Amino acid sequence: MIASVAGFFTGLSLIIAIGAQNAYGLRLGLMRHHVFAAVLFCAISDALLIIAGVAGLGAVIQQLPLLLEIFRYAGAAYLIWFGIAAVRRALKPSSLEAQGEALPLIKTLATMAGLTWLNPHVYLDTVILLGSIGNQFVPNQWWFALGAATASFVWFFSLGYGAKLLSRFMASVRFWQVLDIVIALVMFSIALTLLFSDI
Numbered sequence: 001m002i003a004s005v006a007g008f009f010t011g012l013s014l015i016i017a018i019g020a021q022n023a024y025g026l027r028l029g030l031m032r033h034h035v036f037a038a039v040l041f042c043a044i045s046d047a048l049l050i051i052a053g054v055a056g057l058g059a060v061i062q063q064l065p066l067l068l069e070i071f072r073y074a075g076a077a078y079l080i081w082f083g084i085a086a087v088r089r090a091l092k093p094s095s096l097e098a099q100g101e102a103l104p105l106i107k108t109l110a111t112m113a114g115l116t117w118l119n120p121h122v123y124l125d126t127v128i129l130l131g132s133i134g135n136q137f138v139p140n141q142w143w144f145a146l147g148a149a150t151a152s153f154v155w156f157f158s159l160g161y162g163a164k165l166l167s168r169f170m171a172s173v174r175f176w177q178v179l180d181i182v183i184a185l186v187m188f189s190i191a192l193t194l195l196f197s198d199i
Contacts, residue, residue, distance in 0.1 A: 003140035007147025010133055014125045015046065015155050020079055020115045020190055022159060023183045029163025030179070034108045039160035041109055045116050046126060046152035053131025054145040071120040076194040078114050083187030090180040120194065 015022070021042060028038050103111070116122060134144040 001143070003134075003137040003143040004147035004150075006137070007130075007134065007144035007149075008151045009147075010144075011046075011050065011130060011148030011151035012155060014130065015152060019121075020082070020119060020187055021112070023186045024082075024112060024115055025156060025159050026163055027179065027183060028108065029160040030166055032164070033103070034105050035160040035163075037105060038108060038112050039156040041112050042116060042156040043149075043153040045113075046156075047149035049122060049126040050130050050134075050145050050148045050152070053127035053129075054134040054141050055131075057127055057131065059131075071118060071123065072194050075118040075120055076191040078118050079187045079191040079194070082111075082115070083184040083191065086180040086184035086187065090177045090184065119190075121190075 025038060025042060029035050130145075130148055134141045134148070137144045
């Protein structure tokens with residue numbers, strides 16, 4: 001039980017910061033587009049990464065620095081592209097409607113997959129860090145993993161569906177401009193962090 005609680009709060013502390021994945025999930029929640037599929041995808045992805053970390057993949061990744069370098073540059077390029085798209089939306093307020101433009105489900109999930117799986121920090125934080133901490137709780141490491149995975153489900157579903165609380169602002173073009181500018185800044189700052197810092 002202690003391992004589960006530790007896993008829950010450790011996992012929550014790592015995913016609650018606004019990052020690329022969270023920013024996009026918030027936008028989908030505000031637009032009410034494919035919310036369930038998107039947040040379920042994020043939560044399941046996190047759970048799989050946590051399980052892999054506790055199972056020992058984190059130790060393997062630490063021995064393959066080239067793999068993290070590939071993810072670093074691919075992830076940075078993807079984040080820059082996504083940030084530019086957000087800036088373009090902000091500069092064209094006439095194209096911003098209250099509900100936003102709905103992308104097909106496949107494109108929405110593909111975007112979320114890129115923001116999730118091309119981010120090297122997800123491997124450092126979720127696989128290596130959570131995996132290392134979880135294995136300190138042997139023989140209860142799987143209870144730790146369960147707690148951390150539960151935190152991911154709680155967070156992403158809260159983010160996606162809690163965004164409705166902001167729905168009264170959605171009719172404002174200015175709101176969408178500010179949101180897209182914030183999203184762009186988040187994407188660019190993460191990309192710069194990936195490119196110019198030791199991860």
